[in-house]
Amino acid sequence: MSRVIGIDLGTTNCCVAVLDGGQPTVIANRQGYKTTPSIVAIAEDGGRMVGQVAARQAITNPQHTVFAAKRLIGRPFDSPQVQHALTTMPYRIVAGPSDDVRIELRGKAYSVPEISAMLLQEMRVVAEEHLTERVERAVVTVPAYFNDAQRQAVKDAGRIAGLDVLRILNEPTAAALAYGFGRGEEKRVVVYDLGGGTFDVSIVHVGGDGVFRVLATTGDSFLGGEDFDDRVMAWLIRGFEVQEGIDLRESPIALQRLKQAAQKAKCDLSQVDEAEVQLPFIVSTSPKGPLHMHYSISRGQLEKLTEDLVDRTLDICMHALELARLEATDVDEVVLVGGMTRMPRVQQAVEELFGRRASRNVHPDEVVALGAAIQGAALATEIDEVALEDVTAHSLGIATAGDGYEVIVPASTRVPCRVPSLFTTSRDEQETLRIVVLQGESGVASENELLQDFALVGLRRAPAGDVEVEVEFEIDADGIFRAGAKDLETGEQARVQVLGRSAFEPGELERAAAESAAWLEERRAEEAHEGLRQGLQALLVEVERAAREVEQWRADDPDAVDTVIAVRHAHEAAGRALAADERRALAEHLVVLEDAKEMLDAMLRESTGARR
Numbered sequence: 001m002s003r004v005i006g007i008d009l010g011t012t013n014c015c016v017a018v019l020d021g022g023q024p025t026v027i028a029n030r031q032g033y034k035t036t037p038s039i040v041a042i043a044e045d046g047g048r049m050v051g052q053v054a055a056r057q058a059i060t061n062p063q064h065t066v067f068a069a070k071r072l073i074g075r076p077f078d079s080p081q082v083q084h085a086l087t088t089m090p091y092r093i094v095a096g097p098s099d100d101v102r103i104e105l106r107g108k109a110y111s112v113p114e115i116s117a118m119l120l121q122e123m124r125v126v127a128e129e130h131l132t133e134r135v136e137r138a139v140v141t142v143p144a145y146f147n148d149a150q151r152q153a154v155k156d157a158g159r160i161a162g163l164d165v166l167r168i169l170n171e172p173t174a175a176a177l178a179y180g181f182g183r184g185e186e187k188r189v190v191v192y193d194l195g196g197g198t199f200d201v202s203i204v205h206v207g208g209d210g211v212f213r214v215l216a217t218t219g220d221s222f223l224g225g226e227d228f229d230d231r232v233m234a235w236l237i238r239g240f241e242v243q244e245g246i247d248l249r250e251s252p253i254a255l256q257r258l259k260q261a262a263q264k265a266k267c268d269l270s271q272v273d274e275a276e277v278q279l280p281f282i283v284s285t286s287p288k289g290p291l292h293m294h295y296s297i298s299r300g301q302l303e304k305l306t307e308d309l310v311d312r313t314l315d316i317c318m319h320a321l322e323l324a325r326l327e328a329t330d331v332d333e334v335v336l337v338g339g340m341t342r343m344p345r346v347q348q349a350v351e352e353l354f355g356r357r358a359s360r361n362v363h364p365d366e367v368v369a370l371g372a373a374i375q376g377a378a379l380a381t382e383i384d385e386v387a388l389e390d391v392t393a394h395s396l397g398i399a400t401a402g403d404g405y406e407v408i409v410p411a412s413t414r415v416p417c418r419v420p421s422l423f424t425t426s427r428d429e430q431e432t433l434r435i436v437v438l439q440g441e442s443g444v445a446s447e448n449e450l451l452q453d454f455a456l457v458g459l460r461r462a463p464a465g466d467v468e469v470e471v472e473f474e475i476d477a478d479g480i481f482r483a484g485a486k487d488l489e490t491g492e493q494a495r496v497q498v499l500g501r502s503a504f505e506p507g508e509l510e511r512a513a514a515e516s517a518a519w520l521e522e523r524r525a526e527e528a529h530e531g532l533r534q535g536l537q538a539l540l541v542e543v544e545r546a547a548r549e550v551e552q553w554r555a556d557d558p559d560a561v562d563t564v565i566a567v568r569h570a571h572e573a574a575g576r577a578l579a580a581d582e583r584r585a586l587a588e589h590l591v592v593l594e595d596a597k598e599m600l601d602a603m604l605r606e607s608t609g610a611r612r
């Protein structure tokens with residue numbers, strides 16, 4: 001069985017890890033970085049770019065470069081978050097066939113899971129190159145606060161990427177796992193994870209015996225570094241508008257440059273008190289000629305612009321304590337995760353709230369992927385010393401008459417779980433019974449997220465009230481919902497028919513998966529081709545050198561002279577094949593030259609032996 005990798009599919013950065021000799025280890029990408037930007041771009045010729053390569057060309061290709069796609073995953077097009085993204089993202093977001101989100105790149109509309117699949121695929125290739133073996137299985141992390149639709153969409157992304165996703169794991173749980181793994185200490189740990197797009201907080205009981213029990217988890221799946229960047233960006237745009245009377249939001253290139261400059265200033269301000277924002281030619285033509293931006297921003301200003309965001313995270317921490325029925329002082333350790341926790345104000349605020357210094361023992365960018373790798377190994381039964389007990393972040397319930405909402409599985413319930421609930425027919429001969437499942441905390445049905453609309457069909461014909469159906473509401477270990485039902489009297493399974501359309505049209509997911517697999521095959525073939533090319537090139541140099549040495553040392557040996565002549569012929573032919581660049585021919589010449597090299601080396605060894 002192949003190894004299971006752990007992938008942290010972040011809003012801003014992705015990270016992949018694997019258990020190596022019993023130790024979780026992050027795998028660096030080809031450029032040597034341990035994280036890869038979550039950026040995907042399509043070039044003019046249709047070629048796909050992912051990670052650093054995509055990041056580097058973002059400014060010149062803003063409309064076809066997608067970042068922070070995780071903010072859109074599993075959300076309906078008309079949700080406030082997507083509507084907000086419409087005004088801040090330089091790429092084109094359009095409505096999909098079932099009110100889902102599509103991103104238009106070079107005339108093709110991609111679903112968000114397709115974009116995420118490209119990132120998963122990239123991380124898989126990073127792992128495969130390091131392990132020099134095929135990787136088919138993964139544990140992928142999601143924010144604990146992700147709802148059912150978002151989890152489902154990440155699973156779909158895994159399917160498109162051709163990965164068997166063994167588990168969808170909550171990011172803060174993964175972080176706690178990596179924190180406590182092999183430590184053998186019993187502690188109550190708070191994980192505060194402020195990343196690029198989402199905020200999660202979990203309180204985890206880490207048992208010395210390898211049992212990790214999540215006591216409470218909550219968060220906000222639309223609160224993260226992106227919002228901090230947006231604040232700085234809005235400040236720059238406002239300043240420019242006041243000064244020059246020009247709205248920079250109208251230019252995608254200006255937006256993309258502002259976005260990067262805002263983020264850079266924000267990060268700089270974690271180290272220094274004052275940062276410069278310099279964007280020459282931010283407007284290339286105006287009645288006044290080209291215009292440049294040159295502002296400076298202080299740490300204090302940044303803190304003021306983002307004060308309410310930090311406060312929101314603190315409120316959520318308090319809520320988590322409430323859910324766990326704990327006081328801030330009951331916490332033994334504070335673990336900071338996510339790049340945004342490098343901001344001094346964030347650290348200070350969290351440390352004040354919990355009255356203790358945060359742990360400096362984990363790497364905020366890598367700890368989630370490490371935890372995913374540990375869970376992956378545990379699921380693959382490579383290790384057996386960890387057990388996870390996670391909980392749901394959202395309540396799950398059903399719509400009742402008059403826009404009411406009845407909770408069936410309350411938030412903080414241990415998952416996986418199965419909760420039965422009884423439904424009775426209300427009309428004579430009633431054959432179907434419709435159930436609308438929602439997720440959320442509001443007492444008003446329409447304020448919660450629609451999870452599934454289904455009907456129990458083909459019920460036994462009987463007078464009103466005579467048919468009692470037990471519906472089982474199941475949340476699996478991935479945090480994904482499923483319903484099952486049976487007639488209580490006959491014990492027969494009732495048929496559950498899911499109403500409403502899925503985000504994908506029939507066959508679309510399979511088509512995307514096939515396209516993705518074809519892309520991977522092509523990439524592997526290209527890489528193999530490149531490997532051959534480089535191998536042959538290096539060999540040509542070595543063979544030439546060896547041939548010259550043989551000529552020098554064995555000039556009086558006719559056999560050696562003949563061999564060198566033959567080798568030179570082979571060398572020339574290989575050189576021609578390299579120029580023609582035909583894959584099969586390259587492979588054949590590589591074998592011939594390897595033999596030639598061996599022959600020459602043997603001769604040289606003989607002559608050195610003779611000289612001794």
Ligand SMILES: Nc1ncnc2c1ncn2[C@@H]1O[C@H](COP(=O)(O)OP(=O)(O)OP(=O)(O)O)[C@@H](O)[C@H]1O
Pocket residue numbers: 009010011012013014038070194195196197198199224225226263266267268270337338339340341342343364365
């Ligand atoms: N030195 C720094 N100071 C302030 N912010 C930083 C610093 N370094 C990185 N960040 C911010 O951290 C965020 C990225 O964090 P991280 O890589 O943990 O997010 P992610 O895992 O991709 O996102 P998420 O977990 O929300 O899906 C970005 O907004 C980035 O600007």
Ligand SMILES: [Mg+2]
Pocket residue numbers: 008010011171195196338368
């Ligand atoms: Mg993260």
